[in-house]
Amino acid sequence: MMHKEWTHLGEEDGPNIKLFDVRYHHMLNPRNGKSEKMLVLHGNDAVNVLAITPDEHLVLVKQYRFGIAEDTLELPGGLMNNQEDSQLAAARELREETGFSGKVWTYLGKVPANPVFMDAYVHHWLLEDAVKTHDTSLDDGEMIEVVMMPLSDLKQHLTAGAFTHPHTNAALLRYFIHTHQL
Amino acid sequence: MMHKEWTHLGEEDGPNIKLFDVRYHHMLNPRNGKSEKMLVLHGNDAVNVLAITPDEHLVLVKQYRFGIAEDTLELPGGLMNNQEDSQLAAARELREETGFSGKVWTYLGKVPANPVFMDAYVHHWLLEDAVKTHDTSLDDGEMIEVVMMPLSDLKQHLTAGAFTHPHTNAALLRYFIHTHQL
Numbered sequence: 001m002m003h004k005e006w007t008h009l010g011e012e013d014g015p016n017i018k019l020f021d022v023r024y025h026h027m028l029n030p031r032n033g034k035s036e037k038m039l040v041l042h043g044n045d046a047v048n049v050l051a052i053t054p055d056e057h058l059v060l061v062k063q064y065r066f067g068i069a070e071d072t073l074e075l076p077g078g079l080m081n082n083q084e085d086s087q088l089a090a091a092r093e094l095r096e097e098t099g100f101s102g103k104v105w106t107y108l109g110k111v112p113a114n115p116v117f118m119d120a121y122v123h124h125w126l127l128e129d130a131v132k133t134h135d136t137s138l139d140d141g142e143m144i145e146v147v148m149m150p151l152s153d154l155k156q157h158l159t160a161g162a163f164t165h166p167h168t169n170a171a172l173l174r175y176f177i178h179t180h181q182l
Numbered sequence: 183m184m185h186k187e188w189t190h191l192g193e194e195d196g197p198n199i200k201l202f203d204v205r206y207h208h209m210l211n212p213r214n215g216k217s218e219k220m221l222v223l224h225g226n227d228a229v230n231v232l233a234i235t236p237d238e239h240l241v242l243v244k245q246y247r248f249g250i251a252e253d254t255l256e257l258p259g260g261l262m263n264n265q266e267d268s269q270l271a272a273a274r275e276l277r278e279e280t281g282f283s284g285k286v287w288t289y290l291g292k293v294p295a296n297p298v299f300m301d302a303y304v305h306h307w308l309l310e311d312a313v314k315t316h317d318t319s320l321d322d323g324e325m326i327e328v329v330m331m332p333l334s335d336l337k338q339h340l341t342a343g344a345f346t347h348p349h350t351n352a353a354l355l356r357y358f359i360h361t362h363q364l
Contacts, residue, residue: 004325005246006246006325014197014199015196015197015199017196017197017199017204017221018206018219018221019221019299020221022199024200025248027248027323029322029323029324029325030325031320031324031325032322034322034323036322036323037200038248038323039199039200039201039202039248040248040249041249064187064188065294065297065298066207066209066220066221066222066298066299067222067223067294067296067297067298067299067300067301068294068297068300068301068303069301070297072294072297109343111346111347111348111351112247112249112250112254112346112347112348113296113348114249114295114296114347114348114349115247115249115250115252115254115346115347116247116248116249116347117201117248117249118249118250119249119250119251121250122348138213140211140214140216140218141209141211141218141220142211142213143186143188143211143212143213155359155364158355158359158364159359161291164293164294164297165293165294165296165297165298166293166294166295166296166304166348166349166351166352167296167348169293169348169351169352169355170348170351170352170355172355173340173351173352173354173355173358176355176358176364177337177340177341181364182337182340182358182363182364
């Protein structure tokens with residue numbers, strides 16, 4: 001069945017809705033010959049960072065998220081600037097949101113932000129020996145509290161459902177694989 | 183710092199962009215007294231299902247995803263209908279996409295679809311003793327191939343980055359916790 005492929009019939013622009021440019025792709029379904037209009041939100045890739053201190057704490061950020069109208073606990077991260085390298089973006093976002101920095105970086109892979117209707121990816125970075133070196137530097141639309149979590153408590157917090165961002169959970173899964181805990 | 187809270191100044195409707203109603207929330211940042219216009223995409227909650235057969239295979243779906251213009255390997259799932267119970271939605275989506283059904287259901291928790299700019303949640307369900315009982319029943323905009331993966335191969339595929347949907351990875355993390363593999 002999968003040898004048949006969707007045919008891309010054309011595209012049309014939708015509105016810019018802040019954060020994203022809306023686009024519609026007209027796609028012909030080879031299974032039934034019907035054309036469907038598919039939503040694609042075009043935006044920049046993003047990064048998130050697992051930053052671990054020499055005394056085995058994970059650097060997290062707590063902030064109010066407007067989508068769900070609640071505070072979340074997440075890995076630091078954010079959108080990459082245009083043409084920005086993902087490691088540099090990871091270092092920049094970590095520094096801006098938490099004031100931490102460091103040199104021992106490992107790429108943990110990427111995941112689509114949401115492959116159904118977004119074209120962006122989220123790049124996961126691990127930073128070991130993270131140290132507090134800077135003041136934080138927040139955007140006008142941000143208010144962030146830094147939370148230091150002992151690595152030894154991480155699984156307990158996961159079990160309790162402490163992390164409410166799927167990109168944080170996707171990065172943690174990569175981290176457990178990378179460190180052979182899975 | 184976090185005792186100060188954002189003030190919700192008002193809302194305005196944006197366009198309906200297919201899948202979502204666009205809304206903007208005007209929020210006053212207590213840190214700097216500045217007002218920001220925040221994007222919120224309003225849509226229904228979704229479900230995904232870890233369905234495991236009596237011979238220890240995981241039921242997966244492979245499909246072309248229009249956001250990233252590539253095939254993905256994911257857990258079966260999809261949007262809940264209005265007022266639909268999440269377990270019934272999980273059973274319906276599993277049956278429609280794969281033809282599998284069963285009786286031994288366990289709720290694995292939920293995660294925000296994307297707390298930054300979406301108000302929906304994704305509910306994770308585990309189905310044990312899943313059996314192929316129905317023909318599939320796809321929407322006009324779907325073409326899906328069912329993939330049976332031996333559970334014993336799951337971590338190897340995870341290491342290889344086989345799963346390219348963050349909601350699938352979030353559900354797998356819950357599954358590893360639930361089964362004490364983490």
